[in-house]
Amino acid sequence: xxxxALLGAGYWYFVKRPNPATAPTGQIAPTAGSNSAPVAxxxxxxxxxxxxxxxxVPSGTNIRINGSTSMVEINQRLKQGFExxxxxxxxxxxxxxxxxxxEELMAGRIDIAASSRPLTSQEQDQGLVAVPSIKDxxxxxxxxxxxxxxxxxxxxxxxxxxGQITNxxxxxxxxxxxxxxxxxxxxxxxxxxxxxxxxEGKFGSSSxxxxxxxxxxxxxxxxxxxxxxxxxxxxxxxxxxxxxxxxVDGLTPEAENYPYQRTLYYIYKQPPTEAVKAFLxxxxxxPGN
Numbered sequence: 001x002x003x004x005a006l007l008g009a010g011y012w013y014f015v016k017r018p019n020p021a022t023a024p025t026g027q028i029a030p031t032a033g034s035n036s037a038p039v040a041x042x043x044x045x046x047x048x049x050x051x052x053x054x055x056x057v058p059s060g061t062n063i064r065i066n067g068s069t070s071m072v073e074i075n076q077r078l079k080q081g082f083e084x085x086x087x088x089x090x091x092x093x094x095x096x097x098x099x100x101x102x103e104e105l106m107a108g109r110i111d112i113a114a115s116s117r118p119l120t121s122q123e124q125d126q127g128l129v130a131v132p133s134i135k136d137x138x139x140x141x142x143x144x145x146x147x148x149x150x151x152x153x154x155x156x157x158x159x160x161x162x163g164q165i166t167n168x169x170x171x172x173x174x175x176x177x178x179x180x181x182x183x184x185x186x187x188x189x190x191x192x193x194x195x196x197x198x199x200e201g202k203f204g205s206s207s208x209x210x211x212x213x214x215x216x217x218x219x220x221x222x223x224x225x226x227x228x229x230x231x232x233x234x235x236x237x238x239x240x241x242x243x244x245x246x247x248v249d250g251l252t253p254e255a256e257n258y259p260y261q262r263t264l265y266y267i268y269k270q271p272p273t274e275a276v277k278a279f280l281x282x283x284x285x286x287p288g289n
Contacts, residue, residue, distance in 0.1 A: 051131070051281040059088025063279045066094040067101025067114035068188050069215050070136060070233035071264055075114060082282050091279070097215035098188025102128070105269055111276050113267040116188035116233070129272075130265040131280055137234040137253035138193050138260040140246040143224035148173040151247035154259055158197055160229060163204020168227070180209045181223045181230035187215040192262045193231050231260075 063082075065075055072095045079091040101113035106126060119130045140157055142148055148168055152160075159165040160178060169175045182203055183190035194203065203209065212220055220230050221243050229246075234253040237243050251258045266283065268276045 051277055051284055053281045053285040054086075054278045057086035057089050057275075057278045061086070061089045061275050061278070063089070063091045063112065063275050064110040065091065065101075065112045065114055065266075066096055066104050066110045067267075068098045068116040068264065069095045069217055070116040070189050070236065071095070071114040071133070073235060074134065074264070078279075078283050078286065081286065082279060085282070086278070095216075097184070097186045098191075099186035102267060105267060111268070111273065112279065115265045115267050116262065117191050118263070118265065119267065127270040128267055129270060130267050131284075133264045133266050133283065136262055136264050137258050138189060138196070138231050138262065139234040139237060139253045140229065140231050140248060140260075141221070141224065141237055141243045142229050142246055143221075143226060144242050144244055145226045146224070146228070146244070147226070148246075151250060153249055154197075157248060158199075158201075161193075161197055161203055162201060163206045163209065166206070166208055176227050177208055179225075179228040180204065181220050181228050182209055182211045183220065183231075184212055184215050189215070189231070189233060193260065196260050196262070 065079075072093075075091075075093040075095070079093055082091055083089055095114070098113070098115040098117050101110065102115060102119075102123060104110045105113040105128065106123075113128075115130065116136070119128055140152065148171070150172055152171060156165060156171050160171075161180060161182075163180075165171060166178055167176065168178055180203075183193075185191075194200070210223065212223070217232050217236050220232065221237065221240065224230060224243060234245065237245060238253075245253055248259055253260075266280060268280065272280070
């Protein structure tokens, strides 16, 4: 009886035992005696559609864009070119801030959100996709009448915007208080600046801080006067004569290794409409985008 039992066990092991190598493709064979069901591999995420410039776009096509104030000039340049190349189309642009633009996109009130920050994982889970548009620098700025004519170190910039340096004399300037002009919390530029400069730390909240009620560059520049400091996308202030960019660690915003750089994005919701495909295809074909 013992010999027969051993022979039977050997027959099962070498002949009848399930072979992991013969498991169906894409499944993991369960171990002997296990009650676990086969486990299918995780499917890869669907690839983003490839946007290419269209040969034609139907007349009457309307594309609505809202979002980052940093992308006003980019939006306008693309709007003019798109409408000229595809007669009968309309591109409507607005700039109320990255967060508000993304909210409007999720609500279906616009077709494309312009954003100066990347998407959060929660936003991606809701079907939003970010398409990189262009690299940009955030520059620290002062008014042209400000007697401070020197540069700052990254440490000094951090301490100013944390409220730890409050007088220009502390950075080899004149004996006068520093007024910090800050953007509102929904500003994508503010969120990226906070991450780059404060390393997730908080902005100061003392009396020398002024937070603007809406995300707009022009009011911020006008508020600088002789003692203020703020920040803006470099393309919006490069040709301004009323403000001056402040060098950081001896680098200007044009330098490749300038520390405060970020990517600007166009964001759409899956699945993209034909109008969205057309505009993003056109935008990706333009020099510098």
